[in-house]
Amino acid sequence: MSFLRCCMWGLIFLLPASELAAPSPYVFGIFPYVTTSQLIRFHKPLADYFETSLQHPVTLVTAPDFHTFVNRTRKGQYDFIMTAPHLGLLAEKQGYRRVAMSQHTVQGIYITRRDSGIRALDDLRGKVITMAAREAIIFQTAEQQMRQHGLVDGENITIRVARTHNNAMFAPLRGEADVAVTGILLWRKLGHANRDRMREIGRTPPAPGFLLMAHSRVPEEVVKRLRQALLDFAHTPQGEAYFHVTGLRGFQPISDATMQWLAPYIRIYTRQ
Structure with missing residues (x-):
């Protein structure tokens, strides 16, 4: 074994155990x-x-x-x-x-553009609603709540699925939906520049x-x-x-x- 290699092995043995592993x-x-x-x-x-x-x-x-x-x-x-x-x-x-x-x-909030004529869940017939992930608990509670109001995807409303609650929240402003359902936590954290352009029309039961x-x-x-x-x-x-x-x-x-x-x-x- 060369002198240099011996020195290298010697240094390794001197290292603290935390640095070795x-x-x-x-x-x-x-x-x-x-x-x-x-x-x-x-x-x-x-x-x-x-x-x-x-x-x-x-x-x-x-x-x-x-x-x-x-x-x-x-x-x-x-x-x-x-x-x-x-x-x-x-x-x-x-x-x-x-x-x-x-x-x-965890609670969903229904939001629409401030200039929209939609005032309540009963106004959603024929409208497009964007929500995140069918597996999400907000999606499930909102879908259940809308069914209680006689609103069924594919029959008298259209539900579109966004990748995240954040993406869903901006769908009305982008002209991609009439209403969005997103997390109330995100809505409260939304800056005034965007929040002032939208308004709440309802909430899901809390989880x-x-x-x-x-x-x-x-x-x-x-x-x-x-x-x-x-x-x-x-x-x-x-x-x-x-x-x-x-x-x-x-x-x-x-x-x-x-x-x-x-x-x-x-x-x-x-x-x-």
């Missing part, structure tokens, strides 16, 4: 309810808090659409997820464990907030540590800033009652 980062997947750039801006502080709390690197990722996110979750490509409430229940049935849920409620879940391969002690850190997050300066930007309000435990309430909204997956 850096831990693989936890993959934190967030469901794509807005654009990728918005997700990063909204949730990078949370990923940083994960990393600090667990003393372990964390990589923040998403997916191009709901369907891909659900498939990647099912295949176990994420160590942690923050997802729509019903998708959290679906993940639990696939082996994920409960960590926490946001304190805000539980976002669920944070951990894959079964994540050690239980890590899940417990993260759960406690999330419950404490709102009481930190970083948490106050995060909840102000995202509107999620805080984190709380996930109850059995919450999961039972969500059960009807995963039938779209379990009957396939």
